[in-house]
Amino acid sequence: MISKELNETLTRTGPGTEAGEVMRRYWQPAALSDELAGNRPVVPVKLLGENLVLFRDDDGELGLIDRACPHRGADLCFGRLEDNGLRCPFHGWHFNRDGQCVEQPGEPEGSKMHEQIKTTSYPVVEKNGIIFAYMGPGEPPEFPNFDCFRAPDTHVFAFKGLWECNWLQAMEVGIDPAHASFLHRFLEDEDPADSYGKQFRDKAADTDIPMTKLLRDYPRPDITVEETEYGMRIIALRHLDNGKTHVRITNQIFPEAISIPMSREMIITQWHVPVDDENCYWYSMFTSFTDPVNKELMREQRLKEHRLPDYAPLKNKRNSYGFDPEEQMRETYTGMGLDINVHDQWAVESPGPIFDRTKEHLGKTDVAIIRYRRMMRAAIASLKEGNTDGLPMLNGTPPGDIYGPISNDTIGDREKWREVSAASDAERRAACTGWNAKV
Structure with a gap:
């Protein structure tokens, strides 16, 4: 048997937890490639306690970003997959696969505010039917x-x-x-x-x-x-x-x-x-x-x-x-x-x-x-x-x-x-x- 405290340490993996910090140093399976088949390759991903959205853009490249739009929290799983990124239907804010906001069509003409808006994003790699994500600091490790x-x-x-x-x-x-x-x-x-x-x-x-x-x-x-x-x-x-x-x-x-x-x-x-x-x-x-x-x-x-x-x-x-x-x-x-x-x-x-x-x-x-x-x-x-x-x-x-x-x-x-x-x-x-x- 182990203590309650140690059990908590070993099992909890959300942001800021000790075991979670270990897991974030490794590539983690996030979705099956099959899940992105079809005309709208956008799927919700919940991984290590974080709510994310995975999508494939017009170039066939993958993006994994925070599910909540950084404007007012709308669910980007319902975003419009267009213009080589994901656009929030609430106010049209548009995000590329790196999580960078590239357009805010409702803001005043000439506004540069979007340049300061970047949501959480994680590197992703596709390997033989599984899409892996790296959620840790620094450069991801290579695959074995x-x-x-x-x-x-x-x-x-x-x-x-x-x-x-x-x-x-x-x-x-x-x-x-x-x-x-x-x-x-x-x-x-x-x-x-x-x-x-x-x-x-x-x-x-x-x-x-x-x-x-x-x-x-x-x-x-x-x-x-x-x-x-x-x-x-x-x-x-x-x-x-x-x-x-x-x-x-x-x-x-x-x-x-x-x-x-x-x-x-x-x-x-x-x-x-x-x-x-x-x-x-x-x-x-x-x-x-x-x-x-x-x-x-x-x-x-x-x-x-x-x-x-x-x-x-x-x-x-x-x-x-x-x-x-x-x-x-x-x-x-x-x-x-x-x-x-x-x-x-x-x-x-x-x-x-x-x-x-x-x-x-x-x-x-x-x-x-x-x-x-x-x-x-x-x-x-x-x-x-x-x-x-x-x-x-x-x-x-x-x-x-x-x-x-x-x-x-x-x-x-x-x-x-x-x-x-x-x-x-x-x-x-x-x-x-x-x-x-x-x-």
């Missing part, structure tokens, strides 16, 4: 050379979903390898052929044991954590009865992303982005090492489970996440269907918007959660001292020199699991088609 950023657009599918909880409890489920043996336990093993784009519905690498059975039969992984230049490498070893070991390597990418293996051909990089202190979006980039992804199919699958325009899941606390006691007896551990996103959603939303961590009791399998919180505390302390020494990717190796990260799922000799894992990833990269995954 992660596989999800280096792969061509044809090999990456991006999506997002809304969860009604604080970002920290959402992120922490992704760095908890033990939960998969229970929360995602399937009581029957099915053919995963019709589950394109879903995790844990495939056979464990290099064996005929379905992943669902492996997680069910071996629920006590040995978990170790290694700190890296990007955050943490989390290693979960499930020792099988035949002298082999199932090795699963996931990664925590500081401050709030994870990278997990989905299959031998695909990894998922996922951010848990604060909307405000009680809601967050997960943004996922599915990256294929072999064939181009079937974006239409993957999007169709996800939209069957989410509503637009807010990407809220159709299964939620208001309909008990689709809980079926008969299913819980015979098919799944949760009784909430086959989509593990719903399982995770229930696990992170049911403790409440911000879990009272003065009541929690962490065990040995929570080692990554403990290490992560220490890492965030170190980053907060570092910024308070006026430096970035405690911030991964900003305190040493230039982000552009950071590749991977290696997320893997394989089986091999118990005593040689590191060699087996490295060889498995090398094999995957060597077989990569369509783009250069080698580093």
Whole structure:
């Protein structure tokens, strides 16, 4: 358990908060490129507690500015997209993508007042279906050379979903390898052929044991954590009865992303982005090492489970996440269907918007959660001292020199699991088609 004060420090991310100041030093997912499709590419964005509006101007360039017009606070999400910027319908004040007011048509002829009016604006960059924003001071950091950023657009599918909880409890489920043996336990093993784009519905690498059975039969992984230049490498070893070991390597990418293996051909990089202190979006980039992804199919699958325009899941606390006691007896551990996103959603939303961590009791399998919180505390302390020494990717190796990260799922000799894992990833990269995954 931790103190109420520390819980507040770790979870609050609005302007002026300590964790929020850390997050503002990194690129944050702000929207999907899909959200700007159509004749009027203007969408509201709430990010780290700030109300913003994202738009694409006549040149195809992106702007992210304060949602409230600096004149009298009218909502610029209803602005007129014209003259290569956004014009407030209230009095016609016109803003470019840098937030600069370039025209005040109702003011006296020759007025220069507009030159003194500039609203909040943030740099934005589009990467393989996700638009990222930098909300911190100074020049933005460069992007790391992660596989999800280096792969061509044809090999990456991006999506997002809304969860009604604080970002920290959402992120922490992704760095908890033990939960998969229970929360995602399937009581029957099915053919995963019709589950394109879903995790844990495939056979464990290099064996005929379905992943669902492996997680069910071996629920006590040995978990170790290694700190890296990007955050943490989390290693979960499930020792099988035949002298082999199932090795699963996931990664925590500081401050709030994870990278997990989905299959031998695909990894998922996922951010848990604060909307405000009680809601967050997960943004996922599915990256294929072999064939181009079937974006239409993957999007169709996800939209069957989410509503637009807010990407809220159709299964939620208001309909008990689709809980079926008969299913819980015979098919799944949760009784909430086959989509593990719903399982995770229930696990992170049911403790409440911000879990009272003065009541929690962490065990040995929570080692990554403990290490992560220490890492965030170190980053907060570092910024308070006026430096970035405690911030991964900003305190040493230039982000552009950071590749991977290696997320893997394989089986091999118990005593040689590191060699087996490295060889498995090398094999995957060597077989990569369509783009250069080698580093």
